[in-house]
Amino acid sequence: xxxxxxxxxxxxxxxxxxxxYNQTIIPxxxxxxxxxxxxxxxxxxxxxxxxxxxYINFIIPGLTMMSVLNQAYQNxxxxxxxxxxxxxxEDILILPLSGFQISSGYIIGGTxxxxxxxxxxxxICIILTDFTVHNYPMTLFYLIIVSWTFSAFGVIVGVFxxxxxxxGSFSNFIILPMTFLGGVFYSLDMLPPFWRxxxxxxxxxxxxxxxxxxxxxxxxxxxxxxFIVCISFCLIFNFIATLLFTTGYxxxx
Amino acid sequence: xxxxxxxxxxxxxxxGEEALKGIDLNIPKGSFFGLLGPNxxxxxxxxxxxTGLINKSSGxxxxxxxxxxxxxxxTRKLIGLSPQEINLDVFFSxxxxxxxxxxxxxxxxxxxxxxxxxVLNKLGLYHKRNSKARELSGGMKRRVQIAKALxxxxxxxxxxxxxxxxxxxxxxxxxxxxxxINKEGKTILLTTHYIEEAEKLCDNIAIINKGKIITCxxxxxIIKEKSNNIIEIKLESLDNIDFNLDYDFKLxxxxxxxxxxxxxxxxDINFIINYFKDKSKIIDVKVINGSLEDxxxxxxxxxxx
Numbered sequence: 001x002x003x004x005x006x007x008x009x010x011x012x013x014x015x016x017x018x019x020x021y022n023q024t025i026i027p028x029x030x031x032x033x034x035x036x037x038x039x040x041x042x043x044x045x046x047x048x049x050x051x052x053x054x055y056i057n058f059i060i061p062g063l064t065m066m067s068v069l070n071q072a073y074q075n076x077x078x079x080x081x082x083x084x085x086x087x088x089x090e091d092i093l094i095l096p097l098s099g100f101q102i103s104s105g106y107i108i109g110g111t112x113x114x115x116x117x118x119x120x121x122x123x124i125c126i127i128l129t130d131f132t133v134h135n136y137p138m139t140l141f142y143l144i145i146v147s148w149t150f151s152a153f154g155v156i157v158g159v160f161x162x163x164x165x166x167x168g169s170f171s172n173f174i175i176l177p178m179t180f181l182g183g184v185f186y187s188l189d190m191l192p193p194f195w196r197x198x199x200x201x202x203x204x205x206x207x208x209x210x211x212x213x214x215x216x217x218x219x220x221x222x223x224x225x226x227f228i229v230c231i232s233f234c235l236i237f238n239f240i241a242t243l244l245f246t247t248g249y250x251x252x253x
Numbered sequence: 254x255x256x257x258x259x260x261x262x263x264x265x266x267x268x269g270e271e272a273l274k275g276i277d278l279n280i281p282k283g284s285f286f287g288l289l290g291p292n293x294x295x296x297x298x299x300x301x302x303x304t305g306l307i308n309k310s311s312g313x314x315x316x317x318x319x320x321x322x323x324x325x326x327x328t329r330k331l332i333g334l335s336p337q338e339i340n341l342d343v344f345f346s347x348x349x350x351x352x353x354x355x356x357x358x359x360x361x362x363x364x365x366x367x368x369x370x371x372v373l374n375k376l377g378l379y380h381k382r383n384s385k386a387r388e389l390s391g392g393m394k395r396r397v398q399i400a401k402a403l404x405x406x407x408x409x410x411x412x413x414x415x416x417x418x419x420x421x422x423x424x425x426x427x428x429x430x431x432x433x434i435n436k437e438g439k440t441i442l443l444t445t446h447y448i449e450e451a452e453k454l455c456d457n458i459a460i461i462n463k464g465k466i467i468t469c470x471x472x473x474x475i476i477k478e479k480s481n482n483i484i485e486i487k488l489e490s491l492d493n494i495d496f497n498l499d500y501d502f503k504l505x506x507x508x509x510x511x512x513x514x515x516x517x518x519x520x521d522i523n524f525i526i527n528y529f530k531d532k533s534k535i536i537d538v539k540v541i542n543g544s545l546e547d548x549x550x551x552x553x554x555x556x557x558x
Contacts, residue, residue, distance in 0.1 A: 002330075002359045004356060005357045090340055096325065098326075144355035253301065
């Protein structure tokens with residue numbers, strides 16, 4: 001089983017982003033704080049939602065999720081890309097670890113980074129605003145499952161990407177638009193029916209909805225559907241990431 | 254017992270390049286084995302397949318009798334690899350890199366730290382333990398590569414061009430160290446472009462070219478069988494020598510010397526000296542023993558023709 005090997009590798013992945021905390025943890029927290037100040041405090045007082053929730057509280061779960069999934073994705077994608085670029089991924093590929101263990105090591109590293117970011121933002125929001133968490137265990141569950149999902153997605157992109165641009169492109173052209181269109185800053189009630197229906201096909205919308213439900217005790221749509229979408233995407237991405245490291249597709253000749 | 258066993262190993266890369274065309278190789282436990290060949294011959298592909306970096310197309314590879322695919326978790330623990338290209342983790346200090354590396358192979362943290370200090374001392378790197386890879390010289394980085402291969406104390410060491418770009422002093426230091434650990438029982442598989450290095454270190458050698466093993470055996474036998482010794486006789490004058498006559502040995506000449514290639518120099522030398530002393534006054538006789546480089550060039554040239 002080589003559990004020592006697996007945990008050493010996982011520890012390395014966590015240690016990697018902790019050593020670089022001013023490049024990994026701090027910027028995510030800072031940008032979320034700026035979003036909260038700019039959108040929540042300055043614009044929030046002018047926006048009224050039909051559901052009766054204060055605008056600043058409404059956007060906090062979305063902003064948290066935005067940071068969590070970005071941090072998790074960036075961590076595993078960049079760790080693999082750096083390994084490929086500097087060739088030390090070869091050290092990983094020759095280890096007495098299974099494809100499942102290697103992909104899990106990368107995924108856990110990314111998940112922890114996403115989780116630190118998510119918890120950090122929620123703590124800051126509790127301190128700076130009147131935001132409170134409705135259900136702590138369920139909030140933690142959504143932070144972990146979404147972080148895990150996007151960390152696994154980062155592993156997949158990291159394996160396929162040939163350049164740093166490719167990693168950045170996925171983030172800028174796919175994840176970022178999907179996040180903004182996933183209801184971070186607005187309620188779906190504000191959208192025309194056509195765009196509202198389109199948003200239902202966006203998995204990130206359901207992830208944000210899940211966290212909104214667990215933290216505010218309010219859901220725009222079915223919380224059960226959020227749970228199913230989160231679990232499904234987590235399993236699919238996890239399976240693909242494991243398969244890539246088991247077969248060596250795109251990483252072994 | 255063989256430390257490494259390879260049977261009918263083939264590798265065809267995507268795109269159709271046939272890197273290995275069915276090689277067979279047995280490397281005895283405890284030996285210092287050289288795998289030599291020109292660029293693109295298939296050395297790194299062979300090593301890649303043994304270590305799990307490259308997927309084979311067909312054939313069988315075993316480490317200490319364990320299959321490298323079925324029993325990969327066992328075989329990979331038995332191997333320490335120092336790859337051709339320097340690939341050091343940029344985030345951590347040398348000490349951290351090595352401690353992590355030992356841990357990946359299942360070594361507990363306390364022992365991993367002890368092993369790290371041991372290899373750092375042995376390779377003269379202890380004073381650099383807190384430095385990062387980018388702060389080291391080329392020779393130091395090369396030594397860290399070797400330290401990485403050794404830190405989990407594997408019985409088999411695979412060194413792919415371990416002294417490339419290393420100065421002569423450090424190369425000799427590494428040679429002595431490798432000889433020492435080989436004597437202690439480690440099996441070493443070495444690939445190198447420095448043929449002199451292989452001749453000095455390896456007791457057995459295989460030469461690979463264009464994906465095929467063209468010769469394999471003890472270094473001494475390969476040199477004896479495949480290379481020629483050279484006898485250089487300096488004569489006062491070459492006027493009386495008829496180069497068109499059919500001699501029993503290969504004859505060549507420079508301005509004042511006769512150059513004779515012979516496999517059995519000690520048998521031929523008396524006859525040759527007696528033969529030429531009748532033709533002209535002998536000023537000097539030099540015998541240059543055959544080398545592995547001769548044998549290598551001859552064998553790879555033969556196969557290229």
